[in-house]
Amino acid sequence: MSVASQTERPKVSFFNDPRTRSIAVQALLLIVLFWFGWDIVDNTIHNLNKSNIASGYGFLSTTAGFDISMSLVPYSRSATYGQAILVGLINTLLIASLGVLAATILGFFVGIMRLSHNWVIAKLATIYVEFVRNTPLLLQIFIWYSAVLKPLPSPRQAGELGLPYPSWGLVFFLPLLAAGLYVLARGYKVLHDMVWARLALTLGFGVWTVVAWRLIDGLGMHPMNYVKMGFFLSNRGAAAPKPIFADGSMYIVYAFIVALIAAWVIRRWAIKRQEATGEQFPHVLTGIGLIVVLPILAFFLAGSPVSLDYPALKGFNFKGGMTLVPEFIALFLALTIYTAGFIAEIVRAGILAVSHGQTEAAGALGLRAGLTTRLVIIPQALRVIIPPLTSEWLNLTKNSSLAVAIGFPDLVATGGTVLNQTGQAIEVIIIWMTVYLGLSLLTSAFMNWFNARKRLVER
């Protein structure tokens, strides 16, 4: 066949030509869409004119006149609608970022638990995942809000929470614990072939530990003491001391930044040296030490510039300090626990997707179990985990809009109030959609970049 005859189009009837059909179908879709859109716009303009609603975003600079229970930026009822929506947006971003962080950590933890060879641990994780995934998020939010947080005592009756700290009673408890652990470890060797004896030994260890603690505590030599630092939990939320930064606080921030840079430099140097000479340097520990110690040093050198403002009961609620409204706590807990159930499944699937041969190969190279997980399994599993993980993060962000059900002032809730007061339905809904679509696109752009970095480099 010649080149010319290959490119020559076969003769088909006009109506059977795929090109004709494709043009006809697309033209039809365009016409229908155009007609539909025109009809909608026409109706909307007519309806808006009839109800005397001016379209446009002028209402954003009108005084809002409603209160918002939680705001990270200054806000009062004399602020504008635009500021109210901004407060909502900031609250959405806050709950989404905190929730994403906590849900990812909890999800990895539970996902790895589900893969444990220990039957009890694996079952515990399975029960968690099944219960959390098979009940609606909205119901879980209500449970945390109305069944857990609301029945808490009122601020007047709320007891102060004690923070535990080790006390001298530990001197007596720790040796007893160590002795118990020694007997347990020896016993497992000696009783290697006697399963039921090992079971009895394990139970015995549990009883021993509890009895030892109770006994020492009961004799008045408390292994743990509790200090009251101004933390309260009541049906009005959680109250905590609030740090007040005086002059010189900036030195702490500078010290923190210096520590971060130093840790990064040391890490680079340590890796380079290990690659060149094989000598190891504990760069992780050094880095953590620097990041912790330097700011503390700066704190004292600058003359303790940070003081604490303690919450105190005044009237029916706490004044001073920091308060977290119960709506925030309920939403945060529900979103974290719900999303963690999904992330756990993603993590599990990702780790299972790494073939067993990789583990065996790592073993053949002489890597220990921990190193195998860290250097061989996790990097490969991450490649499978990251795309669905991103969509879970987006889901959490979108699900944070359920705040409206318990009255937490997020973007949808404040927007809803504005919508009710002004009647600017179209404008408010456009703001909502733009923000959420924008967040979605940003996150997917970031993830595409991350994915490209982590992609398997093949020949």
Place this chain on the structure above:
Amino acid sequence: MANPQYNEGWVRTADAPKLPAPPATTGFAGWVSENLLPTWGQGLFTLIGAMFLAWVAWDLFVFTIIKANFFGADRAACLTAIAPSGSGQGFFGKLIGSTQPGACWAYVGSKFSGFIYGFYPFEERWRINICFVVGALSLVPLLMPSVPYKRENAIFMLLIYPLMVLILLSGGHLDIGSGGWTTFGIIVGVLAAVLVFLSEVAHIIERELAIKTWAAVTVILGVILFVLGFNFGLTHVETAKWGGLTVTLVVAVTGIVASLPLGILLALGRRSKMPIIKLFSVVFIEMWRGVPLITVLFMASVMLPLFLPEGVNFDKLLRALIGTALFSAAYMAEVVRGGLQAMPKGQYEAASALGLSFWKSMALIILPQALKIVIPGIVNNFIGLFKDTTLVSIIGIFDVLGMVNLSFADPDWASSVTPSTGYLFAALIFFVFCFAMSRYSLFMERLLHTGHKR
């Protein structure tokens, strides 16, 4: 090196030392050894995990059974059983340091019919019951792979059953009016013109097929319109009175039934080579997937009325239905697209080589295989949709969760345990449905997992 156990020729002269007997590896003892106590560290984990599990299970048992109140006419029944200090305050009770009595099942018993039927008039509830019974009777054989007449059953479920439910729940005798019949006439007329064009002018389809199609569409549409308008003598019940599990199931089932075909169409559109169709599908899918369902529902309840001509008013429930169906269709489209992408190119080429048209190759070759691959994803979507139906309670439609929330306002049953009990009951309902769906999907997955078995 002289070893007393061996002679010069390295032949053993004495018995080797006895090794300890291997630990049990079979039976229950072996299982315990392997899975609970392999090392002392794992033994510690087992101990801690088992203690935690026992603690939660015991407290749940105490709250739901031991301290629970099963009988009573009002809140007094649930107020009497305040727990003595110290013991059995319930799981959450211990967690937050407050003493609580047990669950108040008497309250659930008294509100039960509300949770199921909402505000539906008492004497008309048999209509809902018929829908439940008929639905269950035709769903169960549909789900069991060995039962025959799948096709007939599916047609009944997808065509006749929805019509029946609509008429039974609303009372039928809908106002079709002259507008409805005029629309019917226009649709039938346009269809006739298109079919005549396709068969007589373009010669794309057979004349006989054209006539058959036209007749079928006309008869089915006509019968539906006629039945909807027919007066069966049932009292009209407006949708504002529907509620409870009935509404949850109506929203969920409508969403599930509508989202699958729409999702398939959108997925095909997204993979189409026609730029306008592709662009439309991509924009549609990404827009719905990018925003939370609650804003979609708000849009359906406040923005949709603005889009409609003056005087035309949609039912609130119907608007929510449209919102959820479109929303879940976008998610379904992405799941189906995953299946379409997983199909090897050879399948598409083989279908073309057989001379099948696009729609035939999709319906007969590609989709049956692609949908089979993504069954877990589809069922996950269904579960998600079922859970998401609770969001309609935010826009003022009383589904199960809405009814439970509403019942807390009743002063007759106001007590400190009413919320925990009510939510526990709602959680149980949702758990049963969602868990059943996920188990059924696992079952189907194993059943359809042909060709890869080893």
